Amino acid sequence: MEITKAELLSFYETMVTIRTFEEKAAELFAAGKLPGFVHLYIGEEAVATGVCANLTDKDYITSTHRGHGHLIAKGGRIDLMMAELFGKATGYCKGKGGSMHIADVNLGILGANGIVGAGQPIAAGAAFACKYKKTDAVAVCFFGDGASNRGTFHESLNMASIFKLPVIFVCENNMYGISNYQKNHMNVSDISDRAAAYGIPGVTVDGNDVVAVYEAAAEAVDRARKGDGPSLIECKTWRHRGHFEGDPCIYKDPKEQEAWLKKDPVLSLEKKLTELKFATVVELEEIKAAVKEKIDSAVLFAQNSPDPDPDDVLTDVYAS
Amino acid sequence: MKQMTYAEALRDGIRLEMQRDPHVYLAGEDVGIFGGCFGQTAGLYQEFGPERIVDTPISETAIVGHAVGAAAAGLRPIVEIMFIDFMGVCMDEILNQAAKMRYMFGGKAKVPMVIRTPCGAGVSAAAQHSQSLEAFFTHIPGIKTVMPSTPADAKGLMCAAIRDDNPVIYIEHKMLLGLQGDVPEGEYVIPLGKADIKRKGSDVTIVAWSAMVHKALAAAEALAKEGISAEVLDPRTLNPLDKDSILNSVGKTERLVIVHEATRTGGFGGEIAAIVADEGFDLLNAPIKRVTAPDAPVPFSPVLERNYLPSEEKIIKAVKELF
Numbered sequence: 001m002e003i004t005k006a007e008l009l010s011f012y013e014t015m016v017t018i019r020t021f022e023e024k025a026a027e028l029f030a031a032g033k034l035p036g037f038v039h040l041y042i043g044e045e046a047v048a049t050g051v052c053a054n055l056t057d058k059d060y061i062t063s064t065h066r067g068h069g070h071l072i073a074k075g076g077r078i079d080l081m082m083a084e085l086f087g088k089a090t091g092y093c094k095g096k097g098g099s100m101h102i103a104d105v106n107l108g109i110l111g112a113n114g115i116v117g118a119g120q121p122i123a124a125g126a127a128f129a130c131k132y133k134k135t136d137a138v139a140v141c142f143f144g145d146g147a148s149n150r151g152t153f154h155e156s157l158n159m160a161s162i163f164k165l166p167v168i169f170v171c172e173n174n175m176y177g178i179s180n181y182q183k184n185h186m187n188v189s190d191i192s193d194r195a196a197a198y199g200i201p202g203v204t205v206d207g208n209d210v211v212a213v214y215e216a217a218a219e220a221v222d223r224a225r226k227g228d229g230p231s232l233i234e235c236k237t238w239r240h241r242g243h244f245e246g247d248p249c250i251y252k253d254p255k256e257q258e259a260w261l262k263k264d265p266v267l268s269l270e271k272k273l274t275e276l277k278f279a280t281v282v283e284l285e286e287i288k289a290a291v292k293e294k295i296d297s298a299v300l301f302a303q304n305s306p307d308p309d310p311d312d313v314l315t316d317v318y319a320s
Numbered sequence: 321m322k323q324m325t326y327a328e329a330l331r332d333g334i335r336l337e338m339q340r341d342p343h344v345y346l347a348g349e350d351v352g353i354f355g356g357c358f359g360q361t362a363g364l365y366q367e368f369g370p371e372r373i374v375d376t377p378i379s380e381t382a383i384v385g386h387a388v389g390a391a392a393a394g395l396r397p398i399v400e401i402m403f404i405d406f407m408g409v410c411m412d413e414i415l416n417q418a419a420k421m422r423y424m425f426g427g428k429a430k431v432p433m434v435i436r437t438p439c440g441a442g443v444s445a446a447a448q449h450s451q452s453l454e455a456f457f458t459h460i461p462g463i464k465t466v467m468p469s470t471p472a473d474a475k476g477l478m479c480a481a482i483r484d485d486n487p488v489i490y491i492e493h494k495m496l497l498g499l500q501g502d503v504p505e506g507e508y509v510i511p512l513g514k515a516d517i518k519r520k521g522s523d524v525t526i527v528a529w530s531a532m533v534h535k536a537l538a539a540a541e542a543l544a545k546e547g548i549s550a551e552v553l554d555p556r557t558l559n560p561l562d563k564d565s566i567l568n569s570v571g572k573t574e575r576l577v578i579v580h581e582a583t584r585t586g587g588f589g590g591e592i593a594a595i596v597a598d599e600g601f602d603l604l605n606a607p608i609k610r611v612t613a614p615d616a617p618v619p620f621s622p623v624l625e626r627n628y629l630p631s632e633e634k635i636i637k638a639v640k641e642l643f
Contacts, residue, residue, distance in 0.1 A: 062389070092426065093425050093426035095426075096425075103421075103428065103429065105425065110389065110429075111424070113417075118413070118417055121384075122392070122417065124382060125390040125392075128386055129395045132390070132395060133395075139389070151381055152381055158377055158382075159376065162377065318486050319422060319427075319431075319486055
């Protein structure tokens with residue numbers, strides 16, 4: 001499959017948007033402007049971008065506590081996301097969810113999730129609905145290496161397999177379940193090996209290479225749309241920052257961190273774009289500047305937005 | 321009206337709603353060809369086929385979790401958890417997903433799903449197959465809790481639960497499944513949150529739900545012979561709770577006994593007592609009494625189990641203490 005210039009540039013813009021959004025969130029959090037806590041996606045941008053490039057608004061995703069990247073890649077609105085991080089009434093969840101619960105059901109985004117591994121059965125269920133309604137829509141479940149140890153992983157992959165559900169399980173293996181290194185929390189090195197237990201295809205790809213992710217996801221999405229059932233894709237990647245902002249990261253090997261920073265997915269794509277002469281350094285700077293402007297205006301929107309009405313604590317508990 | 325068992329009536333409700341709305345389907349362990357552990361779903365597989373009556377693996381987490389995703393994506397799943405005791409296995413999917421999705425997303429999601437599950441002791445099924453755990457669910461905002469006591473209520477509340485746009489825990493008592501009664505034919509929907517006076521009385525209000533309604537009715541019958549007129553009020557749904565009907569009844573009788581099969585501490589009876597103490601203190605002419613199971617697991621031996629359960633005699637004793 002030949003990737004076009006337009007596709008690669010679109011990947012780049014998405015990845016830069018995620019990176020810039022997250023850097024801004026880090027800055028705002030450090031300045032004490034965001035309530036709660038935030039888990040940033042910096043370093044893992046190629047995964048969400050490469051996968052979601054295969055999806056339309058009719059397809060579903062489930063996300064994680066580290067969800068900003070998935071939401072942006074699936075088309076989520078940055079201004080509404082930022083307002084939600086601030087807990088404002090104009091935010092995606094009207095200030096009721098915060099960073100860990102942003103959703104846009106109309107875009108098929110069934111929510112970030114504060115419970116590790118909770119998205120797996122939910123994605124299987126969304127895929128069940130796609131199949132039940134006889135559409136060719138699919139569901140993608142993003143989760144981490146840590147979540148592949150949850151019982152939800154086993155139950156959901158098994159159920160998806162026997163029901164041949166159109167769901168793609170995308171494991172973002174960033175090598176850590178919070179502070180616990182992969183070698184300490186499982187005795188397999190490739191999480192994709194676990195697919196064999198459910199009789200479904202499993203592949204491992206370089207999660208920092210957006211094209212590799214895109215191609216693996218394209219195959220799995222195509223398989224799902226054709227009614228051939230679920231797949232597991234493991235994307236090996238690295239969380240540049242801590243589990244949460246403020247995490248001192250004492251558990252990380254500085255040399256390993258350094259080695260992974262050299263494989264930064266955004267910088268790798270910049271290199272590729274310039275080598276292929278798809279863009280000049282100046283043109284890439286222009287993209288970055290335009291993205292920065294969008295993020296800045298999202299922050300302005302959020303900061304200028306009203307807080308929720310205190311009485312709204314009781315609305316939206318039930319649908320009437 | 322037609323004579324039906326409680327199990328047939330709830331199945332009639334499921335069947336009618338499935339005929340009415342193609343988005344309704346049923347999934348769970350052994351609900352298909354096998355027809356459900358207690359026969360509740362017998363015949364549905366033959367009528368609706370494997371796409372709508374779905375046998376699942378023994379995976380309670382994925383059963384409830386998939387229903388959350390399917391509901392958020394536009395279907396109206398009914399899932400069965402074979403015994404309420406197994407709800408612990410899928411509690412995150414209820415507690416943190418189904419119940420909270422709408423709120424966390426600022427009202428932008430709808431999770432219309434029913435979790436059907438049998439509760440209750442009485443067949444020596446011991447501690448892991450006999451519990452009454454409704455208070456787990458009434459403590460979670462975002463879900464509704466329904467506990468029918470008669471065949472007619474089983475049907476009417478099932479239809480309402482399926483049509484509701486929220487997650488509903490529908491708790492069917494295993495000792496009631498074979499109970500016969502008159503059931504309205506055709507469409508029959510009982511709004512959630514509407515109590516039913518199962519017996520009118522003037523001297524004491526007995527609030528009881530699920531299987532305990534029948535023990536309360538037997539107690540009321542015996543009390544009548546002794547000149548005490550007991551009103552038996554069945555809230556039918558604990559959330560939403562028909563508080564007004566309870567307060568109205570207590571306003572009339574000035575005495576309240578609450579009966580539930582669940583263990584005492586933290587049971588929903590405490591909540592009703594608190595509501596009446598708070599909002600109806602002046603109505604009362606005697607202390608509020610609770611007749612419940614003791615704070616112990618459900619025992620196996622029939623002798624122990626009989627002593628464990630609230631009985632007609634225990635209810636009569638509690639009522640008499642108020643006079």
